[in-house]
Amino acid sequence: MSQTVLEINELTKQLNRKNIVHNASFQMKKGEILGLLGPNGAGKTTTIRMIVGLIKKTSGKVYINGRDLDEEGLACKSEIGAIVENPAFYDHMSGYKNLEQYARMAKNTISKKRVDEVVELVKLTGAIHDKVKKYSLGMKQRLGVAQAILHEPALLILDEPTNGLDPKGIRDLRDYLKQLADNGISTLVSSHLLSEMQLMCDRVVIMEKGKIINISNIHEEEEAEGAAGQLVALRVADSHIGLAEEAIAGFKEVTLSQRENGSVLLLKMPHDVLPELNRRLVQAGVDVFGLESRRSTLEDKFLALTSEKSDELQKEAT
Numbered sequence: 001m002s003q004t005v006l007e008i009n010e011l012t013k014q015l016n017r018k019n020i021v022h023n024a025s026f027q028m029k030k031g032e033i034l035g036l037l038g039p040n041g042a043g044k045t046t047t048i049r050m051i052v053g054l055i056k057k058t059s060g061k062v063y064i065n066g067r068d069l070d071e072e073g074l075a076c077k078s079e080i081g082a083i084v085e086n087p088a089f090y091d092h093m094s095g096y097k098n099l100e101q102y103a104r105m106a107k108n109t110i111s112k113k114r115v116d117e118v119v120e121l122v123k124l125t126g127a128i129h130d131k132v133k134k135y136s137l138g139m140k141q142r143l144g145v146a147q148a149i150l151h152e153p154a155l156l157i158l159d160e161p162t163n164g165l166d167p168k169g170i171r172d173l174r175d176y177l178k179q180l181a182d183n184g185i186s187t188l189v190s191s192h193l194l195s196e197m198q199l200m201c202d203r204v205v206i207m208e209k210g211k212i213i214n215i216s217n218i219h220e221e222e223e224a225e226g227a228a229g230q231l232v233a234l235r236v237a238d239s240h241i242g243l244a245e246e247a248i249a250g251f252k253e254v255t256l257s258q259r260e261n262g263s264v265l266l267l268k269m270p271h272d273v274l275p276e277l278n279r280r281l282v283q284a285g286v287d288v289f290g291l292e293s294r295r296s297t298l299e300d301k302f303l304a305l306t307s308e309k310s311d312e313l314q315k316e317a318t
């Protein structure tokens with residue numbers, strides 16, 4: 001049986017009688033990377049702050065490795081490494097000196113070997129003896145992660161860690177979170193970008209207006225989709241919709257699932273049929289403006305949630 005590292009149970013935060021987070025519950029297993037996904041203001045940071053004990057919860061429970069945060073706060077906190085606000089460093093000191101300083105303040109002894117290990121893990125070896133004031137945002141972020149995992153926590157919590165990172169930085173982060181996961185460390189990571197979460201996480205918890213509205217297992221959904229065929233968006237010239245539909249009708253592997261904005265057809269089909277479909281469309285004289293795979297039911301769920309949001313904004317504006 002795999003071990004539960006984090007459990008939150010009906011976690012609620014009320015401010016000025018308003019529920020900022022309302023009855024949020026989920027669990028995380030050892031070695032799992034869990035995404036907390038939601039638009040701005042959904043309550044992600046507030047949830048995280050309650051878990052790490054930066055703010056008081058109004059009600060509900062937090063358990064870290066089975067321990068109750070209310071009863072064994074210190075023991076719980078020693079199991080967590082987190083970057084919630086931007087981590088503060090001594091700018092005039094090297095990254096290495098910063099880590100050493102931090103290691104000295106830690107409750108348990110942290111060896112030099114451990115410091116070197118985390119530096120290597122976050123790929124800062126080449127720059128670790130440079131002063132932090134010379135670091136780029138991405139390097140500071142790596143140093144932040146290094147610092148957060150120095151004391152070998154069971155649970156790493158990162159609030160919007162990809163903010164400001166370039167694509168390579170994001171990929172590197174993904175890589176070392178996976179590496180941590182392989183070593184049994186669980187990571188809770190928040191973001192408002194679904195595409196990132198899909199690549200990074202095992203499961204995603206979707207939050208909206210303080211409530212958890214969905215929990216999805218990325219791998220299971222991907223497998224289910226693979227079996228049922230993928231969703232492909234076909235964009236054609238407006239006047240060629242009829243032609244395109246005819247060409248598609250002759251294809252037994254392809255089903256038309258929806259028409260979007262007039263000239264986009266959403267199709268379900270096995271992945272390997274795509275090139276042949278493209279050929280037949282062109283042969284039928286259809287001008288194809290785009291043929292791209294669409295990810296997932298999860299994306300649909302998330303879009304439904306965000307479009308609700310934009311409907312509301314429109315209502316507010318009128």
Ligand SMILES: Nc1ncnc2c1ncn2[C@@H]1O[C@H](COP(=O)(O)OP(=O)(O)OP(=O)(O)O)[C@@H](O)[C@H]1O
Nearest residue numbers: 015020038039040041042043044045046047191192
């Ligand atoms: N100290 C506070 N006082 C009043 N309202 C607050 C406070 N902190 C947060 N809120 C409100 O709670 C809601 C949730 O905020 P939170 O920062 O948790 O959202 P988030 O999901 O992290 O958003 P973002 O993606 O913008 O970081 C927001 O509407 C915010 O305005």
Ligand SMILES: [Mg+2]
Nearest residue numbers: 044045046159
């Ligand atoms: Mg936030």
